[in-house]
Amino acid sequence: MDKFATHSGTALPLRRSNVDTDQIIPAVYLKRVTKTGFEDGLFAAWRNDPEFVLNQPQYAGATILIPGPDFGTGSSREHAVWALQNYGFKVVIGSRFGDIFRGNSGKAGLLVAVVDQKIIEELWDFVESNPSTPLTVDLAEQTITAPGFETVFEIDPYTRWRLMEGLDDIGLTLRHVTDIDAFEANRPAFLPRTLPAKVESVS
Amino acid sequence: MGKTLSEKVWDAHVVRTAEGEPDLLFIDLHLVHEVTSPQAFDGLRQAGRPVRRPDLTMATEDHNTPTLNIDQPIADPVSRTQVDTLRNNAKEFGVRIHSLGDLDQGIVHIIGPQLGLTQPGLTVVCGDSHTATHGAFGAIAFGIGTSEVEHVLATQTLPQAKPKTMAVNIDGELPPGVTSKDIVLALIAKVGTGGGQGYIVEYRGSAIEALSMEGRMTICNMSIEWGAKAGMMAPDETTFDYVKGRPHAPTGADWDAAVEYWKTLKSDPDATFDAEVFLDAGQLTPFVTWGTNPGQGVPLGARVPDPEEFVEEADRTAATKALEYMALKPGTPMREIGVDTVFLGSCTNGRIEDLRAAAHVIEGHHIADSVRMLVVPGSARVRRQAESEGLDVIFKEAGAEWRAAGCSMCLGMNPDQLAPGERAASTSNRNFEGRQGKGGRTHLVSPPVAAATAILGRLGAPTDLADLTSTAR
Numbered sequence: 001m002d003k004f005a006t007h008s009g010t011a012l013p014l015r016r017s018n019v020d021t022d023q024i025i026p027a028v029y030l031k032r033v034t035k036t037g038f039e040d041g042l043f044a045a046w047r048n049d050p051e052f053v054l055n056q057p058q059y060a061g062a063t064i065l066i067p068g069p070d071f072g073t074g075s076s077r078e079h080a081v082w083a084l085q086n087y088g089f090k091v092v093i094g095s096r097f098g099d100i101f102r103g104n105s106g107k108a109g110l111l112v113a114v115v116d117q118k119i120i121e122e123l124w125d126f127v128e129s130n131p132s133t134p135l136t137v138d139l140a141e142q143t144i145t146a147p148g149f150e151t152v153f154e155i156d157p158y159t160r161w162r163l164m165e166g167l168d169d170i171g172l173t174l175r176h177v178t179d180i181d182a183f184e185a186n187r188p189a190f191l192p193r194t195l196p197a198k199v200e201s202v203s
Numbered sequence: 204m205g206k207t208l209s210e211k212v213w214d215a216h217v218v219r220t221a222e223g224e225p226d227l228l229f230i231d232l233h234l235v236h237e238v239t240s241p242q243a244f245d246g247l248r249q250a251g252r253p254v255r256r257p258d259l260t261m262a263t264e265d266h267n268t269p270t271l272n273i274d275q276p277i278a279d280p281v282s283r284t285q286v287d288t289l290r291n292n293a294k295e296f297g298v299r300i301h302s303l304g305d306l307d308q309g310i311v312h313i314i315g316p317q318l319g320l321t322q323p324g325l326t327v328v329c330g331d332s333h334t335a336t337h338g339a340f341g342a343i344a345f346g347i348g349t350s351e352v353e354h355v356l357a358t359q360t361l362p363q364a365k366p367k368t369m370a371v372n373i374d375g376e377l378p379p380g381v382t383s384k385d386i387v388l389a390l391i392a393k394v395g396t397g398g399g400q401g402y403i404v405e406y407r408g409s410a411i412e413a414l415s416m417e418g419r420m421t422i423c424n425m426s427i428e429w430g431a432k433a434g435m436m437a438p439d440e441t442t443f444d445y446v447k448g449r450p451h452a453p454t455g456a457d458w459d460a461a462v463e464y465w466k467t468l469k470s471d472p473d474a475t476f477d478a479e480v481f482l483d484a485g486q487l488t489p490f491v492t493w494g495t496n497p498g499q500g501v502p503l504g505a506r507v508p509d510p511e512e513f514v515e516e517a518d519r520t521a522a523t524k525a526l527e528y529m530a531l532k533p534g535t536p537m538r539e540i541g542v543d544t545v546f547l548g549s550c551t552n553g554r555i556e557d558l559r560a561a562a563h564v565i566e567g568h569h570i571a572d573s574v575r576m577l578v579v580p581g582s583a584r585v586r587r588q589a590e591s592e593g594l595d596v597i598f599k600e601a602g603a604e605w606r607a608a609g610c611s612m613c614l615g616m617n618p619d620q621l622a623p624g625e626r627a628a629s630t631s632n633r634n635f636e637g638r639q640g641k642g643g644r645t646h647l648v649s650p651p652v653a654a655a656t657a658i659l660g661r662l663g664a665p666t667d668l669a670d671l672t673s674t675a676r
Contacts, residue, residue, distance in 0.1 A: 005494060016524075017517050017520070017521055018396065018521060020496070020633075020635050020638065022633065022635040022638050023635065023636060023637070026637055026638075026641065027266075027614040027615055027616045027638075028615065028616060029643075030238050030266075030616065031238075031267065031281040031282055031284070031616070032281070032285075033241035033242065033245070033284060033285055033288045034242065035242050041621075044641075045636060045637045045641060045642075053258075055204050059432075061318075068517070069397075069517065070397050070430075071399070072428070073396060073430065073496075074332065074428075074633060074635060075215040075331075075332050075614075075633075076239065076330055076331055076332040076346035076347060076348055077238070077239065077348070078239065078242075078330075078348035078349040078350060079349075082346070092475075094402070096397060098333060098400075098430070099401070100346055100347070100402060100427075100431065101346060103347075103351070104348035104349075104350060104351075106549055107348060107350030107351065108350060113474050132305060156364065157223065158223065158224055158225055158362075158364070165271070169350070169354055169362065169494075170246075170250070170252070170353065170354050170357045170358060171468055172362075173227065173354065173357075173358045173360055173362065174357070174358060176218070176219050176227065176360075179218050179219045179227070180218055180227075180229070180255075180358060180359065180360055183218040183229050184229070184359075186420040187229075188456035188460065188461075188464070189457060189460075190453040190458070190460050190461040190464075191231060191321070191322075191325070192231075192232065192320050192322055192451045192452075192453075193210075193259065193451075194232075194257075194258055194259060194260060194299050194320060194451075195257060195258040195299055197299050198318075198450035198451055199306070199307050199318070200306075200450055200584070
């Protein structure tokens, strides 16, 4: 994963709440076996509508998404994160997120910045008035800035550290493989195992 | 101070804890399906890593699988590739798989309990948000993304920040005709889709204790629909009876040791929760949704709400958008809403008791001419069991379609989808826009309401059938 320090880019205001992961990418688009090529499915149900904000020319090339509260609720599909990344988004700024979506973003390197909904409203107004003005998101300082605008965002310290260092989670965990070995050695005998497979006899 | 159920299970799985870092949790059971795993196996391959514990891992095919002609190759080439990829990965990495056509194939959250792999006190994960289903046994079970699937495959652990705790106290006796699905729909309408965010919730109280394991699973299954990290219930005699004798249940001295441990898995009397919610089961009636998230629900006897009734502006906007999508007018009695399709199935309500409840209502009736009804058992074994009880005949004689097992129309990844504008009563878990097919409109309901709705051609409960002349079988 690439290290994340700062990102500057234009933003896209998505004035909708409860945009669940089925809206971000419907299930029929989840059949690919790679992590790429999901951009076509992004917000698929709304993409044909010329009025939809993603289709408005002033927001072309935006890399920062600003949705309403409860973005990314629902299904655990990490494809939602990949679809946003494949389309070109680097940062999502919102007031409330689905837990799994937020976790997936941290693992995949999409920065999820949390601010009060009041700030989101201000950001929406700002971006709609200044669509070509880039915002700068600084992960070290935890700030979002634009000319005449600055705010602090929240992110859990561990995810922030991992993103800044560009660390692979599995590699981090495997540093503690002796702890895992020790834990496994003490598990009770009655715990289930999937192998060898046992199935009901066919009557 | 005492511990809550979730704290006990959590603490028993901490491999490593360090200041400023999430706990490293050991995972007892990892369930895998075709949609959220290909990129994870690919990651292992690229890094040259094996699956650390194939003996704690099990795969099945459920999301993409067709429910017709399952003896033939999957027609959609993209779906087929995804299923084939899982089969190849399972073979390469030594993971047990139950493929289409196998008697133990089915929705991942149905086959875990069915095989006796789901047991009290475990940590269970799966790349699927409805994994909390397994919490009904007193397990900490939650959905994970594909990066985490890879992490568990490689390490059998997951770094996890400890969530807060919440008790959902549900006391009282459920009135006749009211099910556990109605409990959870009413709960979500009360607390909102974000009400559980950041919590592991424990459902408890006399109404929960009175439920069967299958009824309990329906409630835990929908924990994610109000944002909870996981939902769980203390194991009791009902739980032990359910697990006992299943293929992977402990036996002999192991069984005794297990039960002795399982009996300690309940919140201590002096344990405190970070939050508590109360619900009176005695006041509940059949519950249905009118909107596009599971929190937008009302009693069946109520009317479509007026967006102006909502206090919060965000709720008003959401309600307005939802009614527009659902093509509903405020004030319309829910019972006057006609439906085109009824879907009975899913990891929420695709178990044998659900099929029995619906068959009981449908027996002796015929579904309305304007309605198509899909009955999709949650697993191949549920289907077989239903057939041995003659339920398939009841459904077929009533005009319903009797299908093979899988997720099916719950999310429409296979050919079972709603057409644009089509309206469904569905026993599944999500009424999101387009969830069951682009432009499709979903009302979430219980199995008895689904059955009555199919007969009436409009939303209704079994009690509404009383005045209907029943068609002789």
